Amino acid sequence: MNNINNIPSTSPAASDVPRRTIDIVNASLKRRYARERRFRRLGAFAVALGLSFVVLLFSDIVSKGYTAFAQTYIQLPLNLSAEVIDPSGSREPATLAAANYTKLIRDALRQQFPDLTERQALRRLYALVSVGAGDLVREQVVAEPALIGTTTELWVLADDDIDMLVKGNIDRTAAPEDRRVSDETIGWVTQLEQQGRVAKRFNTIFLTHGTSREPELAGIAGALMGSFYTLLLTLLLSFPIGVGAALYLEEFAPKNRWTDLIEVNINNLAAVPSIVFGLLGLAVFIGFFGIPRSTPLVAALVMTIMTLPTIIIASRVALKSVPPSIREAALGVGASALQTQFHHVLPLALPGMLTGAIIGMARALGESAPLLMIGMIAFIVDIPSGFTDSATVLPVQIFLWADSPERAFVERTSAAIIVLLAFLFLMNLAAVLLRRKFERRW
Amino acid sequence: MHTWTLILLLLAVMALAYHLGIKRAITRVGGLKQINHLHSLPTYYGLYAALWAGIPALLLLGLWLGFQDHFITTLVTAQLPPDLVAAQSAGQIDLILNDIKNLATGNIVSATVTPEIQAAADQFARFEQLSTQAQWLAVLALALGGASFAWWRTEPQMRARNRVESVFLVIMVIFSSLAILTTLGIVLSVLFESLRFFELISPLEFFLGTNWSPQIALRADQVGATGAFGAIPLFTGTLMVSLIAMVVAVPIGLMSAIYLSEYASRTVRAFAKPIIEVLAGIPTVVYGFFAALTVAPVIRELGATVGLEVASESALAAGLVMGVMIIPFISSLADDVINAVPQALRDGSYALGATQSETVRLVVIPAALPGIVGGILLAVSRAIGETMIVVMAAGMAANLTANPLDSVTTVTVQIVTLLTGDQEFDSAKTLAAFALGLTLFVVTLALNVLALSIVRKYREQYQ
Numbered sequence: 001m002n003n004i005n006n007i008p009s010t011s012p013a014a015s016d017v018p019r020r021t022i023d024i025v026n027a028s029l030k031r032r033y034a035r036e037r038r039f040r041r042l043g044a045f046a047v048a049l050g051l052s053f054v055v056l057l058f059s060d061i062v063s064k065g066y067t068a069f070a071q072t073y074i075q076l077p078l079n080l081s082a083e084v085i086d087p088s089g090s091r092e093p094a095t096l097a098a099a100n101y102t103k104l105i106r107d108a109l110r111q112q113f114p115d116l117t118e119r120q121a122l123r124r125l126y127a128l129v130s131v132g133a134g135d136l137v138r139e140q141v142v143a144e145p146a147l148i149g150t151t152t153e154l155w156v157l158a159d160d161d162i163d164m165l166v167k168g169n170i171d172r173t174a175a176p177e178d179r180r181v182s183d184e185t186i187g188w189v190t191q192l193e194q195q196g197r198v199a200k201r202f203n204t205i206f207l208t209h210g211t212s213r214e215p216e217l218a219g220i221a222g223a224l225m226g227s228f229y230t231l232l233l234t235l236l237l238s239f240p241i242g243v244g245a246a247l248y249l250e251e252f253a254p255k256n257r258w259t260d261l262i263e264v265n266i267n268n269l270a271a272v273p274s275i276v277f278g279l280l281g282l283a284v285f286i287g288f289f290g291i292p293r294s295t296p297l298v299a300a301l302v303m304t305i306m307t308l309p310t311i312i313i314a315s316r317v318a319l320k321s322v323p324p325s326i327r328e329a330a331l332g333v334g335a336s337a338l339q340t341q342f343h344h345v346l347p348l349a350l351p352g353m354l355t356g357a358i359i360g361m362a363r364a365l366g367e368s369a370p371l372l373m374i375g376m377i378a379f380i381v382d383i384p385s386g387f388t389d390s391a392t393v394l395p396v397q398i399f400l401w402a403d404s405p406e407r408a409f410v411e412r413t414s415a416a417i418i419v420l421l422a423f424l425f426l427m428n429l430a431a432v433l434l435r436r437k438f439e440r441r442w
Numbered sequence: 443m444h445t446w447t448l449i450l451l452l453l454a455v456m457a458l459a460y461h462l463g464i465k466r467a468i469t470r471v472g473g474l475k476q477i478n479h480l481h482s483l484p485t486y487y488g489l490y491a492a493l494w495a496g497i498p499a500l501l502l503l504g505l506w507l508g509f510q511d512h513f514i515t516t517l518v519t520a521q522l523p524p525d526l527v528a529a530q531s532a533g534q535i536d537l538i539l540n541d542i543k544n545l546a547t548g549n550i551v552s553a554t555v556t557p558e559i560q561a562a563a564d565q566f567a568r569f570e571q572l573s574t575q576a577q578w579l580a581v582l583a584l585a586l587g588g589a590s591f592a593w594w595r596t597e598p599q600m601r602a603r604n605r606v607e608s609v610f611l612v613i614m615v616i617f618s619s620l621a622i623l624t625t626l627g628i629v630l631s632v633l634f635e636s637l638r639f640f641e642l643i644s645p646l647e648f649f650l651g652t653n654w655s656p657q658i659a660l661r662a663d664q665v666g667a668t669g670a671f672g673a674i675p676l677f678t679g680t681l682m683v684s685l686i687a688m689v690v691a692v693p694i695g696l697m698s699a700i701y702l703s704e705y706a707s708r709t710v711r712a713f714a715k716p717i718i719e720v721l722a723g724i725p726t727v728v729y730g731f732f733a734a735l736t737v738a739p740v741i742r743e744l745g746a747t748v749g750l751e752v753a754s755e756s757a758l759a760a761g762l763v764m765g766v767m768i769i770p771f772i773s774s775l776a777d778d779v780i781n782a783v784p785q786a787l788r789d790g791s792y793a794l795g796a797t798q799s800e801t802v803r804l805v806v807i808p809a810a811l812p813g814i815v816g817g818i819l820l821a822v823s824r825a826i827g828e829t830m831i832v833v834m835a836a837g838m839a840a841n842l843t844a845n846p847l848d849s850v851t852t853v854t855v856q857i858v859t860l861l862t863g864d865q866e867f868d869s870a871k872t873l874a875a876f877a878l879g880l881t882l883f884v885v886t887l888a889l890n891v892l893a894l895s896i897v898r899k900y901r902e903q904y905q
Contacts, residue, residue, distance in 0.1 A: 013740045025795070032797055039799035043701025046694045050718040050773070057724065060736050241617045248614035265621045271890040272883065273827020275854050276628055279879040282861065283631035290511040305624050312621070339606045366725025367852070369829035373861050376526065387446075395727040402731045402834060410735060417728050422724060 036038060061421070065414025071203035072163040072214065073155035074129060074192060076108040080141060082149040096142050102134035105156055112197075113188065121184070128188060130157040132217040136205075155201065160215040160408035165189055166198055169407055180407070206415065210381045211397060214410035218401070220416050222383045226376075226391030227365060233300035233387055234307060234364050239357050242303070242311030243346075246353070249312070250319040251341055270309035277306045278373030280345020284373060293375030294390040302370050307360035318349040350439030358431040362424050368395035394420050445507065448578060452503070452585055456496040459589040463491030463596060482603035490602045493609055495729040499585035499609035506577050514569045515539060523558050542566050632883060635876030642870045643671045648877060650674065654840035654851075656860060656871045672875055673881070673902065675840040679850030683761045683832060684825035686846060689766025692818060695772030702773070703780045704802055715777070722770040730834030733763035738835055743845060752848040755837035761846065768821050775820065777804050779813030779897075780806060812896050819893035823886040829854040853878050 082089065085099040106126050116122055133156045140154065141147055161180050164170045170179050172186055190285040192198045209219030281302035285291045291298045322345050330340040371377075376396045384391035392400070394416065401413040467487035471480050480487075521537065538559065545555065545563035584893030596602075640648070651672015658696050698718065738759035745752035752758075783806050791801040807814070838859060860875035 032800070036797045036799045039802070040701070040705055043697050043705055046697030046720070047701050047706070047714050049694055050698050050721070050769055051714060053769070054717055054720055057721075057728075057732055057766075061728070064735075135658060163609055241620060243612040245618035245620065247610075248618045252611065252614065253618070262618055265625050268887060268890055269624060269895060271823060271886065272628070273823075273829070273854070273886055275827065275829045275857055276632070276879055276883050279857070279861075279876060280624070280628045280631055283635060283876070284627050287631075287839055289508050305620075308620065308624070312618075336603065336607060338610060362723065366723075366727070368725070368727045369833075369858070372829075372833075372858050377862060395725050398727050398731065399670075399830065400836065402734065403726075413731060417731060420725060421728070424725070428723065 061414050061417050065418045067167050068411040068415035070200040072158040072166045074158050075197040076156050078108050078154045079151045080134045091145050101137040120414050130159050130216045132156045210383050215406050223394045223397035225383050227393040228297045229296035234303040237304040238307050246312045246315030250316045266309050275369045279372030280376045294378045295388050297387045303364040307364050310360040315353040318352025322348045354437050362427040455585045456492040459495035460488040460492040463488040466596045480598050484604050486602040489606045494592035496586035498588050499581045503581050509763035518566050632880045634658045639873035639877040675842040676853050680852040682757050686761025687825045691768035695769045699773040699776035702830040718772045726830040729763050729767050730830040733759050733835035736799050752847045755849045757850045758846045760832050760835040773822050775817030779810040783809045816893040816897035819889050823889035827886050
């Protein structure tokens with residue numbers, strides 16, 4: 001009886017006094033507490049690691065991309081002589097649009113550096129400004145014909161290499177063969193900078209133009225409009241279908257094999273890799289039904305199928321949260337089953353359904369893999385103006401730019417990502433606010 | 443834009459029918475005073491008319507748009523001069539048809555325009571115009587016919603509400619069956635193309651071959667004309683990237699879930715959990731950009747400093763970033779199952795003198811294990827199906843290697859590469875993408891079903 005606590009000692013050198021459990025426990029406590037602390041620290045470390053990934057990701061993207069919202073311009077005194085632009089003096093838009101503005105810019109550049117006469121050197125000098133600079137000057141002149149005949153200081157769009165140089169992304173002290181810009185060009189830019197002729201201004205081109213092979217002329221407006229049309233159509237298709245399906249499954253469906261099958265299907269579709277939906281779109285929508293490739297229409301169909309499970313699941317949760325007393329009261333005063341649903345249950349569940357729809361749309365906005373399959377990676381400069389125009393979407397535009405070798409595209413890709421993340425943030429914020437405002441506790 | 447105008451017009455007809463339906467019902471019953479003799483509320487008579495006007499016409503329009511192209515193409519093909527078609531393969535006939543269509547719509551034509559093709563294109567354009575005119579006529583006639591049918595049927599005894607409601611119910615049944623149609627569409631489309639692929643390449647070679655180089659011959663007598671379609675390197679590449687991702691995501695995700703649910707104070711949890719879940723909302727293309735432009739160069743430089751040769755598109759970079767993407771997935775699933783473990787189990791463990799970490803390790807985790815395993819399986823299926831990160835950060839070269847610093851390629855990368863170039867629809871190269879897609883679909887489906895059944899079984903235990 002008295003040896004209950006008498007556990008055989010582990011080492012023969014231990015004292016002869018029989019050890020009690022409490023002693024063993026006490027002896028191990030230090031080790032166990034150390035272990036406890038280690039475990040706890042490990043957990044805290046994992047959380048910190050997770051948080052730091054978020055910070056790292058965002059700071060990396062933002063630090064790479066924020067400079068793209070400014071763009072380098074060179075101020076040049078352009079001699080907008082009437083003989084070159086509008087020799088007939090008619091001031092007709094067609095004549096103004098046809099004039100050679102690039103030549104005017106080149107003349108102004110040569111004026112700045114009168115010593116240069118050699119053709120090769122001049123060509124390098126002309127490369128200071130963007131190939132699209134002439135078009136931008138034309139737009140200014142067409143908008144303001146009074147400028148014709150005057151010599152005006154105009155801000156002319158600089159080439160992307162110059163832009164990178166001015167922003168400090170090209171190291172001026174590096175060995176000449178390691179950088180894209182020659183010593184000669186750096187000399188010219190420095191001279192222009194000293195004259196105060198180089199400035200960074202807000203980059204409106206990035207927000208108003210379609211894509212381009214030239215980084216300084218590339219913008220996200222085309223991709224944004226493509227995303228807009230795609231999302232609009234996706235919402236128009238998937239919200240009614242999702243709500244209808246959820247209503248049926250939650251409120252009307254009998255419990256049988258067919259509805260079980262539907263439920264299993266919906267849950268599985270939510271986990272199918274998105275690229276498989278692209279294959280479906282390619283084989284069925286494009287291959288079988290002959291819907292034109294690269295259009296917001298076919299993209300929206302694929303996105304609808306992809307987001308439908310999300311919306312159905314969220315809508316069912318919203319319907320479940322409406323208490324049965326509402327239904328019973330409506331049925332009690334003589335409403336039909338459908339009237340009960342459409343007049344009473346649905347309005348109460350709508351905020352939850354909308355929240356689900358917004359989250360589904362946010363997913364669709366960021367999705368790109370299935371769209372690669374259905375031709376959204378075509379190089380499309382024009383800004384789409386309808387559901388059947390060729391278009392690309394913002395994430396795919398990011399994918400395409402990320403492939404471009406120019407340094408200036410890295411900056412623009414990051415900036416496009418910032419815009420994309422901003423939209424996603426706004427959508428999620430809207431979902432959260434909607435939930436806060438309309439969430440009811442019954 | 444023709445079709446959109448027609449749809450708008452159709453909506454206008456429906457609105458008109460709605461109004462007339464209401465008017466008609468009230469007139470038939472004998473004015474507003476007698477309105478209580480109507481079987482249903484007047485709006486239901488309006489809806490009844492609008493549905494009769496809209497649904498048949500919309501169905502016809504949908505069918506028309508779906509099959510018009512096939513129909514016209516068949517007609518034009520049948521009328522092509524026999525000497526043009528004779529001795530041509532199906533692919534070449536497709537090319538000719540493409541030219542005809544491009545010519546008819548005013549696009550750029552690849553071949554020289556012969557008179558036969560010009561004639562066919564003219565005919566194609568004529569057919570198309572004819573079809574559009576007939577479509578407008580038929581659709582509008584059907585809409586008006588439907589509306590007048592409703593007008594004629596409207597009488598006070600008609601059970602308009604019941605009819606309208608049953609139509610709505612049918613529509614809802616159709617909507618909810620779309621999920622099945624989608625699955626069916628995926629299976630059928632991918633299956634048929636895959637079967638055609640397996641007619642060209644034996645399944646044995648596809649699943650067991652170790653050489654992947656999907657070239658197609660430009661000439662029939664070219665050396666190595668068939669290309670090699672052994673998908674083992676793709677499978678191992680996919681597995682390696684997913685494994686790296688899991689090695690990153692499982693410990694971090696699991697430990698942070700444990701910390702946040704067992705240790706962290708309410709405020710820390712309320713702050714840290716949503717921030718970690720932000721990682722789940724970031725588009726994958728952003729991760730791909732991050733992997734390719736930030737992580738990959740860092741890894742290469744690190745490798746260079748210790749004297750290791752790292753490929754510029756290494757499996758490691760893609761796997762690491764994919765792991766980061768999957769962290770919130772694992773942590774929120776694990777969080778759910780850990781919170782579902784009854785407090786009584788923990789209290790019992792504490793009462794026996796266990797420390798908190800011992801309770802977690804020896805009681806909570808074993809109790810939550812099925813759910814955690816289910817979550818990890820779901821995450822694996824996520825990793826296998828992930829596309830953008832590997833397309834941007836892993837390579838194209840199908841290396842059969844176990845070295846994570848090497849460049850590998852994955853199933854999803856190959857699907858994208860095979861399908862984004864310009865190639866004919868029937869080549870083995872294009873069909874191979876569908877065979878890969880089928881494999882991907884089957885594997886992820888199996889993983890999901892397994893994971894969901896494990897999770898569900900477990901949830902029932904503690905309820």
